[in-house]
Amino acid sequence: MVMQANDVWLVVPLYNEAKVIGDVVRTARASFPKVVCVDDGSTDDSAARAEQAGAVVVRHPVNLGQGAALQTGFDYALTDPAMRYCVTFDADGQHQVADVEAMVDLVREGPVRVVFGSRFLDERTEASRLKRLVLRMAVAYTNLSTGTRLTDAHNGLRVLERGVVERLDITQNRMAHASEIVAQIGAMRFDGEPVTYAEAPVHILYTDYSKAKGQSLWNAVNILAELIWR
Template identity: 50%
Template sequence: MEYPSGNSDTWLIVPCYNEGPVIRDVLSNARKTFPNIVAVNDGSADDSADRIRESGAWLVNHPVNLGQGAGIQTGIEFARAQPGAKYFVTFDADGQHQVHDVERMVERLRREDVDIIVGTRFGEGEKKDSQVPWIKRVVLKTAVMLSPTTRKLGLSDAHNGLRAFNKTVADGLNIRMNGMSHASEIVSTIANEGWRVSEEPVDILYTEYSMSKGQSLINGVNILADGLVARRLP
């Protein structure tokens, strides 16, 4: 299959844990627009690694599950070492993120004075808000309320995993928090480094599959716990 060369300077970073049912389709679809993708198989117990290979994406394996933060950091380190890499995108493996949003975010990086763009589910008023399941909406907005740094930066959805950033940010990120707390660590690093940050309204596809993995009570508790961690970060 022929892939476009116009985005050859952009790398998608996809942390993956037990996403065998969907990961091949997610990666294959994204590669139609962004040929450079590294998927980090974070100690999956299913066939995720095989499905990643079949998609044609680069595969990096963690021998054990280390958490999403570790998966993102491994992917960043791989991607930033590649010749010609200028732009980087963190992209979820479960099919929630949309390629058309990535295109828009990367184009903004190319033409605007901004270092990192964070996706938001709350950027277009109540119409956009209503697309987010109410439990998720309450959890995410509470997490923002718990984080003074997030509010200071003007971010409304710090736990949105869709982020696009330039080489300056890629070289400067050193995520140490392996679990959900990596989201607040990224926000803290943006503030500490003085990176220019903006938001972009994005569409999140809430499928039955993704909701079964991402809308659980435990997930919500983890996000709120991350909000408490954020209060202690500089």
């Protein structure tokens, strides 16, 4: 259990999630009071509901994509001198706060600077065979092109130590930003040594709400398509 959370910021890209974002923020803030939602040009009242739930909201005037939203959130979190860790956290209710607590504890204990969430280290996440196949293909490509060894390179749940956040410079705004983050972390050196990272099992909850938005399979397909295009 996380004993201290004042040094943790949850960075939440936000785009048209008015139905769920209030509950997502309230649940997260029970354990991690510092939450910044980057409203990426939403056309509904997502931003207002996030603010009502206690999040800081930074706005993009137009939709720039999840990569850009994460970079904006990192830049905001870095203005807090007390911040030691950033957590990338989805706005649609698929991520579990208990997983964040375990991942933050793992970074605190060291020596890792980054913890990536993985759907494939246990059996809690219920994903179709096709989705798993597409994601594993994307992971294989990412591992080959970045020199890392991950089981789930495109999971949006990550914990990053401040020094890593300071060095990230996300330029891929759409789905390919996940591979870019992995590539940049794989290339980082601290005192001449490669950045230390680990994976942790996480439960991605594919709800009726997220499935209705088409996120269950098409996100995975889009990830693979963008990787091939790059």
